Amino acid sequence: MGGKQTTIKEIASLLNISVSTVSRALHKHPSIGITTQLRVQKLAEELNYEPNQAAIFFQKGKSYTIGLILPELSEAFFSSVVNAVEDMAYKKNYTVLLAQSHDNEDREKQIIQMMKNHRVDGLVVSVAKTTTNFDHFHMLEKYNIPIVFFDRIPPLKNIHSVACNIETGSFEAVNYLLKKGHRCIGLINGPAALTASEERKKGYFNAITKNRLKFDPSLIVSCDLTEKGTQEALTALMENKRNLTAIVTFNDYVALYAIKYARKLNIDLKNDLQFISYSNLPLINYMDHVPIASVEQFPYKQGEKAVEILFDLINNKDSSTPETMYYNKVVVESELVENQSYHTD
Amino acid sequence: MGGKQTTIKEIASLLNISVSTVSRALHKHPSIGITTQLRVQKLAEELNYEPNQAAIFFQKGKSYTIGLILPELSEAFFSSVVNAVEDMAYKKNYTVLLAQSHDNEDREKQIIQMMKNHRVDGLVVSVAKTTTNFDHFHMLEKYNIPIVFFDRIPPLKNIHSVACNIETGSFEAVNYLLKKGHRCIGLINGPAALTASEERKKGYFNAITKNRLKFDPSLIVSCDLTEKGTQEALTALMENKRNLTAIVTFNDYVALYAIKYARKLNIDLKNDLQFISYSNLPLINYMDHVPIASVEQFPYKQGEKAVEILFDLINNKDSSTPETMYYNKVVVESELVENQSYHTD
DNA sequence: TTTTTCAGCACAAACGTTTGCGCTAAATTT
DNA sequence: AAATTTAGCGCAAACGTTTGTGCTGAAAAA
Numbered sequence: 001m002g003g004k005q006t007t008i009k010e011i012a013s014l015l016n017i018s019v020s021t022v023s024r025a026l027h028k029h030p031s032i033g034i035t036t037q038l039r040v041q042k043l044a045e046e047l048n049y050e051p052n053q054a055a056i057f058f059q060k061g062k063s064y065t066i067g068l069i070l071p072e073l074s075e076a077f078f079s080s081v082v083n084a085v086e087d088m089a090y091k092k093n094y095t096v097l098l099a100q101s102h103d104n105e106d107r108e109k110q111i112i113q114m115m116k117n118h119r120v121d122g123l124v125v126s127v128a129k130t131t132t133n134f135d136h137f138h139m140l141e142k143y144n145i146p147i148v149f150f151d152r153i154p155p156l157k158n159i160h161s162v163a164c165n166i167e168t169g170s171f172e173a174v175n176y177l178l179k180k181g182h183r184c185i186g187l188i189n190g191p192a193a194l195t196a197s198e199e200r201k202k203g204y205f206n207a208i209t210k211n212r213l214k215f216d217p218s219l220i221v222s223c224d225l226t227e228k229g230t231q232e233a234l235t236a237l238m239e240n241k242r243n244l245t246a247i248v249t250f251n252d253y254v255a256l257y258a259i260k261y262a263r264k265l266n267i268d269l270k271n272d273l274q275f276i277s278y279s280n281l282p283l284i285n286y287m288d289h290v291p292i293a294s295v296e297q298f299p300y301k302q303g304e305k306a307v308e309i310l311f312d313l314i315n316n317k318d319s320s321t322p323e324t325m326y327y328n329k330v331v332v333e334s335e336l337v338e339n340q341s342y343h344t345d
Numbered sequence: 346m347g348g349k350q351t352t353i354k355e356i357a358s359l360l361n362i363s364v365s366t367v368s369r370a371l372h373k374h375p376s377i378g379i380t381t382q383l384r385v386q387k388l389a390e391e392l393n394y395e396p397n398q399a400a401i402f403f404q405k406g407k408s409y410t411i412g413l414i415l416p417e418l419s420e421a422f423f424s425s426v427v428n429a430v431e432d433m434a435y436k437k438n439y440t441v442l443l444a445q446s447h448d449n450e451d452r453e454k455q456i457i458q459m460m461k462n463h464r465v466d467g468l469v470v471s472v473a474k475t476t477t478n479f480d481h482f483h484m485l486e487k488y489n490i491p492i493v494f495f496d497r498i499p500p501l502k503n504i505h506s507v508a509c510n511i512e513t514g515s516f517e518a519v520n521y522l523l524k525k526g527h528r529c530i531g532l533i534n535g536p537a538a539l540t541a542s543e544e545r546k547k548g549y550f551n552a553i554t555k556n557r558l559k560f561d562p563s564l565i566v567s568c569d570l571t572e573k574g575t576q577e578a579l580t581a582l583m584e585n586k587r588n589l590t591a592i593v594t595f596n597d598y599v600a601l602y603a604i605k606y607a608r609k610l611n612i613d614l615k616n617d618l619q620f621i622s623y624s625n626l627p628l629i630n631y632m633d634h635v636p637i638a639s640v641e642q643f644p645y646k647q648g649e650k651a652v653e654i655l656f657d658l659i660n661n662k663d664s665s666t667p668e669t670m671y672y673n674k675v676v677v678e679s680e681l682v683e684n685q686s687y688h689t690d
Numbered sequence: 691t692t693t694t695t696c697a698g699c700a701c702a703a704a705c706g707t708t709t710g711c712g713c714t715a716a717a718t719t720t
Numbered sequence: 721a722a723a724t725t726t727a728g729c730g731c732a733a734a735c736g737t738t739t740g741t742g743c744t745g746a747a748a749a750a
Binding site for chain 3: 722
C-alpha cells in the first residue's frame, strides 16, 4: 500500500495476462471477454489503480488541460470567468492551467510559450491591454493549439471569440430611466478611442431617439476613468445641465467616484440624482449608496460559451482544414438588472 | 514551419549523431565535446526545438506542476495568494493547477483525486469550511505528494502550514486607538467558536492591560457576521456605552455593515466614532467612509512562504524518512496599517 | 466432416526523453 | 613501446500507456 502507484503492468503479471488486455479491459473494449474484464476491474479496484496521466498525456499527445490566460484575477469579472471555465473543464475531466498577464505583453508572451511547452489542448484568452503585437498567438496556429478569445479581443481576422454586446444593455439602461420619467440623462463615458465607449454611446443614442426625444450631445462626457477625471466630468455635467436627474456611468469604479463626489457636493442621491452603472464589482452591494440598476455582462456565461467553443475545436481538430474552417464569433447580450439592495437602503 | 514539433530524434538524424548525445548536448553535459554541443544547440535553435514537456514529465515522474486548492477565488485574500503562488512557480518554471472547493467537502475530495492523477509535485491548500474528514489529505502522503496548508489549517498533527497571527495586529490596533486618546473602544467580534475570534480578543485584552487600563468585557460583543447581526451588535454597544469613540470590527464586511448602519443613525463618523478593521477587501478604498486603519494579513507573503516550503519539500523528498522529517509551521505576523485614503476623504 | 468465421487474447511498436554503461581512439603515463 | 587513462560519443533500456496486427481455438456455416 505504501509508496508507488500500481501500474497496468503489475495487474497484468498478477493475472497472467498481457498489458494490452488489461488496458482494453479497463476501457471496456468489446474484444475482451466479460469474465476477464471483470477480473481486471476487480483487481484494479483492489490495488487502488489510478492511470498515470503523465503517461497518457505523453502517449496521446494530449494533456487534457486547457490554458486560461487573463489580465487580472482580482477583477471580479475575470474571477467569475475562471469559475465558469473551471466548472466546464471539470465536467469533461479537463484541468485548467491558469496564468495572469498582469496586462504585460512580455509576460503574456512567456505564458504562451509555457502553455505551448506544457502541451495544453487549447487556450481561452483575454489579451493584455498593452499588447500590440500578436505574433505569439499566430505561432500557436502552427502547433494546432486552438484559441478562443473573450472580452478583450485582438484585432485579428479568423479568430474565435466571445464578447458582450454593451449596446443593448446601454439601450435598456437609458430606456429604463426614460420610463421612470427622467428626461435629462447624462452619460459619463470612457475614452472615445475605446470601442466600449462607442457601444455605450450608441445604446444611449438609440434609446433617446427611439423614444422620439432629441439627442443632446452635451449630455455625454468622456473621462479617463480616474477619480479626478470622474469628478471633472460630473462637475461639467452638473454645471451645464441644472435639470440633470440621472447618470449612466462607464463602469462601477466611475460610479463609485461619482457617487462619492456627489455626496460631497451634498446632492440628494435619493431624489435628485440617480445612477446606473455597468457591473464589475460585487461589492457595490455593500456601498452606502448603490446605483439603482446595473448593466450585467454575464462573465460566467461568457466563460462557459468560450470553453464550449474550445471543446468543439479540440475535438474537431482533424477536420479543420483552412477551407472548411468556420470561425465562431459569439456575442452575449448585456442586460439591465435592477439592484435590489438599492431598495433595502 | 508547419504542424509538428521538432524532436530530439530529428536533430540527431540530421547531424548523424545519437539521440543521447543530442540530449546531453542540450543540457551542456560535460562529457560532450564543445564543438558538437554548439552544433546541436545551433540546429535546435534553427529548428525551433522545444522539449516535449509531456515526455519529460512522464520520464522523470514529475509534472513540474503544483496544485493550488482554495475555497473561493472571488475573495480578495485568496486571489492575492494566487498571485503569489503563480509568481513563485513562474520563477522556477513550474505551473499552477488551480481549483476551487467552493467550501464543499465533496468537491475538495474530487479535486484531490484529480490533482493526484495529474501527478502534481505538491499542493498548497486552504481547506473548505465544511470539511470534517481529512482522509483525502492523508491519502496523499502515501503517494509522496507534499502539502502545505495555509490560512485555513486542518486540525492535524505533522503537517506543514502557514498562517497569520491575528493577535499581534489586534494588539496594535487597540494600542493605536489608545495612543490616539480613545478610552472606550468596542470590539465587534465573530462567533466565539472561531479561533480567529479568540485571537482578536486576546490582542484586544493585551493592549488594554499593557496600557494599565481596566478591561471591560461588555465592550466586546459577538456577531454572526451578517448585516443584521452587525446592526444588533452595534446597537448593543452604543446603548451600553454612551462614551464609545472607536470600534474594531472582525472583518471588512462587518466594518462595512457597521459603518453603513452608523451613518443611518446619523453618527458623525469623523468626530464621534472611528473604525479599525481587518483587511479583506481592496474595495474599501472606494468607500465613502473607510476605517482609519486596517490589520493587514499579508496574503501575498503567506502564499510566497507556502510555496517556498513546498519547493523545499519537493526537492528533499528522498531524505524525508518519517524520523528525520521536520514540520514547518510558519506564522506571519499581522500588522496595523493606516488607511491613507482615509485622510484624502 | 471440412471450411469459414469470429471471439478473445497476446505481441510489439510507438510516443520523446533521460541516463547508466560500454565502446573507441587519442592522449598520457610508465 | 607497452600500458593506462580519459575525452567523446553511441547503445539500449526505461518510464506507462495505447493500439494495429497477428495468433489460437472454438463455434458457426458449408
